[in-house]
Amino acid sequence: xxxxxxxxxxxxxxxxxxxxxxxxxxxxxxISDEPYHTYxxxxxxxxxxxxxxxxxxxxxxxxxxxxxxxxxRLGVKVEEIHPDEKTVSLSTGEIVKYETLMLATGxxxxxxxxxxxxxxxxFSFLKWDDVKDIEANINKYNKIVIIGAGLxxxxxxxxxxxxxxxxxxxxxxNRVLSAILDEEAAEIVQRTLEDKxxxxxxxxxxxxxxxxxxKVSGVLLQDNxxxxxxxxxxxxxxxxxxxxxxxxxxxxxxxIVVDDYLRTNYPDIYAxxxxxEGYDILYKQRRVLPILPNAYRQGYTAGHNMAGQEERYHGxxxxxxxxxxxxxxxxxxxIKPDSSEFTEMIERDSTKRNYRKIVLRDNKLVGFIALNExxxxxxxxxxxxxxxxxxxxxxxxxxxxxxxxxxxxEYRQEQLLGVIKL
Amino acid sequence: xxxxxxxxxxxAGCKLCEVYxxxxxxxxxxxxxxxxxxxxxxxIARILVEVDQPLSFALQCRHCxxxxxxxxxxxxxxxxxxxxxxxxxxxxxxxxxxxxxxxxPYGAIKRDETGHKVASKCDLCSNNDTNPICVEKCPNNALxxxxxxxxxx
Numbered sequence: 007x008x009x010x011x012x013x014x015x016x017x018x019x020x021x022x023x024x025x026x027x028x029x030x031x032x033x034x035x036x037i038s039d040e041p042y043h044t045y046x047x048x049x050x051x052x053x054x055x056x057x058x059x060x061x062x063x064x065x066x067x068x069x070x071x072x073x074x075x076x077x078x079r080l081g082v083k084v085e086e087i088h089p090d091e092k093t094v095s096l097s098t099g100e101i102v103k104y105e106t107l108m109l110a111t112g113x114x115x116x117x118x119x120x121x122x123x124x125x126x127x128x129f130s131f132l133k134w135d136d137v138k139d140i141e142a143n144i145n146k147y148n149k150i151v152i153i154g155a156g157l158x159x160x161x162x163x164x165x166x167x168x169x170x171x172x173x174x175x176x177x178x179x180n181r182v183l184s185a186i187l188d189e190e191a192a193e194i195v196q197r198t199l200e201d202k203x204x205x206x207x208x209x210x211x212x213x214x215x216x217x218x219x220x221k222v223s224g225v226l227l228q229d230n231x232x233x234x235x236x237x238x239x240x241x242x243x244x245x246x247x248x249x250x251x252x253x254x255x256x257x258x259x260x261x262i263v264v265d266d267y268l269r270t271n272y273p274d275i276y277a278x279x280x281x282x283e284g285y286d287i288l289y290k291q292r293r294v295l296p297i298l299p300n301a302y303r304q305g306y307t308a309g310h311n312m313a314g315q316e317e318r319y320h321g322x323x324x325x326x327x328x329x330x331x332x333x334x335x336x337x338x339x340x341i342k343p344d345s346s347e348f349t350e351m352i353e354r355d356s357t358k359r360n361y362r363k364i365v366l367r368d369n370k371l372v373g374f375i376a377l378n379e380x381x382x383x384x385x386x387x388x389x390x391x392x393x394x395x396x397x398x399x400x401x402x403x404x405x406x407x408x409x410x411x412x413x414x415x416e417y418r419q420e421q422l423l424g425v426i427k428l
Numbered sequence: 429x430x431x432x433x434x435x436x437x438x439x440a441g442c443k444l445c446e447v448y449x450x451x452x453x454x455x456x457x458x459x460x461x462x463x464x465x466x467x468x469x470x471x472i473a474r475i476l477v478e479v480d481q482p483l484s485f486a487l488q489c490r491h492c493x494x495x496x497x498x499x500x501x502x503x504x505x506x507x508x509x510x511x512x513x514x515x516x517x518x519x520x521x522x523x524x525x526x527x528x529x530x531x532x533p534y535g536a537i538k539r540d541e542t543g544h545k546v547a548s549k550c551d552l553c554s555n556n557d558t559n560p561i562c563v564e565k566c567p568n569n570a571l572x573x574x575x576x577x578x579x580x581x
Contacts, residue, residue, distance in 0.1 A: 020499070048502040052523055062521055065504040299500035299531060306499065327530040334539075336530045380526060381539065384496075388533025409535055410487060411480035421534070422487065423433060423576065 007035045007077070007102060009312055010094065012084050012250070013110030014038035015047055016298045017279025017305035019065060021108045024309020026074050032313065034076045035102065037094075041081040043068065045134055048298060051161035054137040055168040063134065087254035089272045106274045106312040109251055109262060110305055113244030113280035113296050122215025127222035127237040131162045132244065140237070147171050149235045151225050153212050155182040157328055159241035160195075163204050164330050166239075174205045174233055176212055176225075186326050186337040190354070191361045191377045198333045198359070207231070212238070244296055246281040259283055261294040266318045268308035276312060278304035285321035288339050288372050288390070295322055325387060327380070333359060336383040339373030339390055340365050348372070353404045362404060369397045382409060429513035430575045432552070432563055434485040439477075439570035441484030445562035446473035449488075452553060452561040469542035474550040475562050476536070486562065486571060488550035489536045491515050497528035497537060497547075506547070514552050522546040 009025055009032055011018050022034060045063040052058040071078045083097035093101050115130035117123065127147070130136050140147075150166055152159045155177035163173045175182070181192035182199070196206060207227060214226040215238055224234045246261035257263040257271040261283040268276045268284075278284075279301030283292040300322045307319045325338035340348070343365055351364040358378060364386075365373035371390050376383045385408065389396060394417065396403065402412040410418045447460060454471035456462035463471045475488040491508070495515050498506045505521035506528055508514070517528075524545025528537045540548035553560040563571045 046503050048525070049523065058523060062503075067504075298502050299496075299527065302499045325530055327526040329525070334526055336526060338530070380529060382529070382535030384528075384530055384532035384537070385535040387530055391533070407478070409476075409478045411478040411483055411485070422485075422490075 008032035008105045009034045010102060010104035011036045011108040011110060013112055014040060014044050015112055016301040017110035019044050020302040020305025021110060021278060021309040022074055022076060024306040025313045028310055028313035028315055035079060036076050037079045037082050037084055039081065039083045040133065042134060047132065050134055050137045051165045054141060055165040084250060087250055089254055089275060092274065108308060108312065109275065109277040109281060110279050111247040111250060111281045114247045115240060116242045116245050117240055118242065120212065120214055122217055125215055125217035125222045126220050128215060129237065129239050131158050131239050131241050144169060147237045150237045150239060151176060151233055151235045152239045152241055154241035156185060156241060156243060157326065160199065160330055162239050162241055163199065167202050167204060174207060176207045176210055176227060178211045180209055186341060187375060188342045188363065191375050194359050194361060194377060195330060195333065198331055202331050244280060246294055248281055267311050267316065268304055268319055276308040278308045284319065286323050287321040288323045295324060297324065297326065333378060334380045336376045336380040337374065338387050341373045341375050351404055364403050369395050371396055385409060429491065430573055431491055432488060432560060433572050433574060433576065434487065435570045435572065436483060436485035438568045439484045439486065440568055441477060441479050443477045445475050445486050445566055445571060446477055448561045448565040449473040449475045472538060472540050472548050474538065474548055487534060487536060489515060490534055496531035496533065500527050500531040502527055514554065516551050517547050517549060519546040
């Protein structure tokens with residue numbers, strides 16, 4: 007194979023689309039241990055809630071692989087990578103040769119050590135199969151405990167409420183969505199979920215899952231409270247699925263280490279997405295940024311490079327758009343700064359659950375929270391990405407109708423008359 | 429590709445482009461009156477006039493060469509047609525997560541919450557040849573539909 011891609015989610019698909027843009031001919035093989043045509047991981051909570059039908063779960067059209075001439079191997083596991091021989095060995099016993107290899111192996115759920123993980127009714131919430139497992143016995147669950155009040159945990163909570171299951175969310179931090187919201191915004195979101203019946207136990211965690219027979223019967227919390235439940239979803243977070251890389255002797259840190267061209271320490275092996283450590287332009291360091299837009303963009307850029315181009319990946323930063331029970335929020339970058347080099351500007355209308363916060367550093371926008379009123383938030387994301395000096399229009403950033411009319415004329419015309427390349 | 433460009437120096441801020449755009453994308457594309465009075469939900473314009481007196485100009489999707497929205501879309505609903513270059517949203521696959529709103533540097537994608545929540549945006553009236561309705565109806569010629577080549581494009 008000229009190109010071998012391991013992983014069939016956003017980074018893997020981005021890689022294929024990137025390769026094909028440059029090289030329409032070279033042979034591509036894609037290997038995934040999941041049995042599905044590429045599907046959207048963020049949609050699994052929608053699927054569970056019955057809001058997205060199975061045929062709408064797919065991330066690309068049914069003829070995607072055919073059209074791009076991809077040799078697709080589903081339900082096959084890569085057992086080992088041999089970087090010096092440029093081969094991988096598969097669970098089927100086959101050995102596949104490659105010229106360039108992409109590791110887009112994604113993340114895996116973080117499962118903390120605790121007694122009771124073996125009971126039936128303990129789930130993670132990352133893959134389609136995870137929600138299919140929950141769905142299989144959904145009628146038997148009356149009360150569920152979700153460990154973790156991050157994006158995954160709260161999306162799971164929203165879906166379970168829709169299925170009329172009583173939900174308690176246990177979270178170690180002092181607030182919900184602590185990675186993307188500050189206290190004030192988090193409280194508004196928490197209240198919205200509480201209004202729908204979700205209960206929260208913050209500054210707390212599950213110490214033990216209890217069972218009766220072989221099934222979950224409850225949990226014991228750190229503060230020694232006992233909660234009855236018949237299922238537990240562990241949604242603490244994801245960690246890079248890097249074992250293959252580690253065993254093959256690639257340079258790994260928290261994730262697989264890549265350079266500005268998405269190459270690992272072996273020049274013909276690339277990595278992208280949740281498994282890799284890309285450059286964060288705000289924190290000015292390499293970090294794992296497990297978000298879909300970042301995964302696709304890295305894969306796409308790496309695809310170009312695998313096909314012979316020399317394209318730098320300029321880096322990214324954390325950003326999320328998500329809604330719970332109709333309350334939308336868009337956040338990006340550093341949202342809760344902890345030093346005096348940052349300035350914050352805040353606008354709130356608590357009667358409407360509106361909250362907007364802007365975070366500045368050295369006259370540049372480095373973070374924002376837009377809760378409920380999210381329209382045109384991408385203009386802010388763009389100012390962050392392009393590291394625009396905001397000094398001349400700083401006082402307008404919180405205007406309700408903030409837009410290009412408030413930006414310097416030269417910048418506006420350059421942006422609107424041309425079409426920027428990323 | 430041909431795109432719509434605004435000439436802010438001759439835009440009067442009348443917002444007729446918004447009215448015509450909303451109508452053209454409504455259930456009654458040929459009648460402003462019916463579109464606004466008969467359709468159950470208020471028609472949504474996919475073009476936006478920004479005003480900061482005396483300045484005004486219309487803005488809509490730029491149909492970027494490498495579009496953030498298509499790359500960031502979590503469902504694969506937002507795509508760029510490789511032949512025409514037009515970026516469109518398959519509303520049947522869109523779940524209204526607003527990731528496109530998060531990444532569009534122009535603020536050109538609107539939220540349509542009148543039914544099943546979907547991202548709503550300019551589709552160049554789905555052609556790449558004749559003038560889109562906003563260009564056609566602008567009384568001051570403040571919108572032009574043209575191919576402007578810039579470095580690298």
